[in-house]
Amino acid sequence: MTSKNREPSRRRNAMAESEAEPALVQGDLLEGVGQERPPDPDDEGIPVVSVSDLAQRFGDQDAESAPPDSEADSVPEEPAVYTVDEESQVDSIRQESPTIDDASALDARLTNAVRVALEGRMQEAALLYIEILSDTPAYPEAQFGLGTLYDDLGRHDLAIERFLAASELDPHNAQVRASLGAAYGAVGRFEDADTEVRLALSLDPTNVEVRVKEGLLAFRKGLYADAEAGLRGVCKRDPGHGAAHFYRGEALNRLGRVEEAVPVMERVIELQPHNWRAYHTLGMLFDRMHEPERAAEMHRRARELNV
Numbered sequence: 001m002t003s004k005n006r007e008p009s010r011r012r013n014a015m016a017e018s019e020a021e022p023a024l025v026q027g028d029l030l031e032g033v034g035q036e037r038p039p040d041p042d043d044e045g046i047p048v049v050s051v052s053d054l055a056q057r058f059g060d061q062d063a064e065s066a067p068p069d070s071e072a073d074s075v076p077e078e079p080a081v082y083t084v085d086e087e088s089q090v091d092s093i094r095q096e097s098p099t100i101d102d103a104s105a106l107d108a109r110l111t112n113a114v115r116v117a118l119e120g121r122m123q124e125a126a127l128l129y130i131e132i133l134s135d136t137p138a139y140p141e142a143q144f145g146l147g148t149l150y151d152d153l154g155r156h157d158l159a160i161e162r163f164l165a166a167s168e169l170d171p172h173n174a175q176v177r178a179s180l181g182a183a184y185g186a187v188g189r190f191e192d193a194d195t196e197v198r199l200a201l202s203l204d205p206t207n208v209e210v211r212v213k214e215g216l217l218a219f220r221k222g223l224y225a226d227a228e229a230g231l232r233g234v235c236k237r238d239p240g241h242g243a244a245h246f247y248r249g250e251a252l253n254r255l256g257r258v259e260e261a262v263p264v265m266e267r268v269i270e271l272q273p274h275n276w277r278a279y280h281t282l283g284m285l286f287d288r289m290h291e292p293e294r295a296a297e298m299h300r301r302a303r304e305l306n307v
Contacts, residue, residue: 106132106136106139109128109131109132110132110139110141110142110145112128113125113128113129113132113142113145114145116128117145117149120274122149122153125149126146126149126150129142129145129146129149130146133146137165138169139169140165140166140169140170140173140176141166143162143163143165143166143169144162144163144166144173144175144176144179146162147159147160147161147162147163147165147166147179147183148179150162151163151179151182151183151186156183156186156187157187159179159183159186160180160183160184160187163176163179163180163183164180167180172203173203174200174201174203174204174207174210175200175204175207175209175210177196177197177199177200177203178196178197178200178201178207178209178210178213178214179209179213180196181193181194181195181196181197181199181200181213181217182197182213182216182217182220184196185216185217185220185221186220190221193217193220194217197210197213197214197217200213200214201214208234208237208238208241208244211230211233211234212231212234212241212243212244212247214230215227215230215231215234215244215247215248216243216247218230219247219250219251224251224254224255225251225255227247227248227251228248228251228252228255231244231245231247231248231251232248234248235248235264240271241271242268242271242272242275245264245265245267245268245271246265246268246272246275246277246278248264249261249264249265249267249268249278249281250281252264253265253281253284253285258285258288258289259289261281261285262282262285262286262289265278265281265282265285266282269282274305275305276301276302276303276304276305276306277302279298279299279301279302279305280298280299280302280306282298283295283296283297283298283299283302286298
């Protein structure tokens with residue numbers, strides 16, 4: 001997680017302030033993490049649609065969707081896993097060099113939480129983040145990490161709380177602001193979403209993650225052509241960005257550009273071999289192309305992975 005205009009003493013001050021903050025209640029923060037349920041096409045209604053981050057990131061599928069009047073509109077959207085490798089994900093949520101004696105130990109705990117989430121062990125990862133925040137509530141990286149996990153689990157209400165906490169601690173962090181904006185979009189708060197994404201772009205207009213969230217917000221508004229165009233640029237810039245490819249593929253699918261969507265979604269499963277939603281979407285695409293054998297294989301893989 002990168003940020004501009006960061007004071008070198010922020011982590012020291014934040015951790016000192018944390019001593020006065022109340023302990024977090026694990027039961028409240030863990031709510032919904034282990035409650036897997038199939039996506040409901042009517043759960044959030046128009047024009048909300050869905051990653052995440054993840055947005056580049058992490059399994060309760062409270063996925064957004066368009067009206068269920070076509071096969072394309074019944075496709076679940078949120079990727080189930082992080083889309084970057086462990087090292088780059090840790091780098092993206094780490095501040096400058098530690099300025100206090102126990103910062104290295106804290107970073108090690110954060111690294112472990114990220115690793116566990118990358119392995120798809122969502123409830124365990126959530127507990128690790130919660131334990132970190134119980135000890136150090138004023139730790140923006142952990143607030144952001146837990147928010148990202150909730151967002152990718154489809155618990156956008158809980159994600160917003162964590163992103164707000166992170167933004168209060170690190171108000172000039174473009175990635176946090178963009179993630180908050182995308183989460184607002186997931187619950188239909190588009191005015192707030194636009195404000196946060198615009199702020200993120202003003203803070204760091206070249207940030208890949210900010211651009212992905214901009215595309216995701218357009219997708220969640222139902223602006224599929226805008227989402228596809230923006231995410232196409234991200235995919236060219238970062239060919240290994242799974243979330244960007246996933247949402248570009250979903251946008252193409254919803255635009256009815258089936259033949260273009262197939263290779264994009266095939267690239268997703270190369271990057272995210274455990275993303276059952278990508279297999280599900282490919283199955284829907286092959287159904288629309290009247291290729292039943294390929295469709296059946298993709299649906300089978302999706303069922304196997306969606307456990």
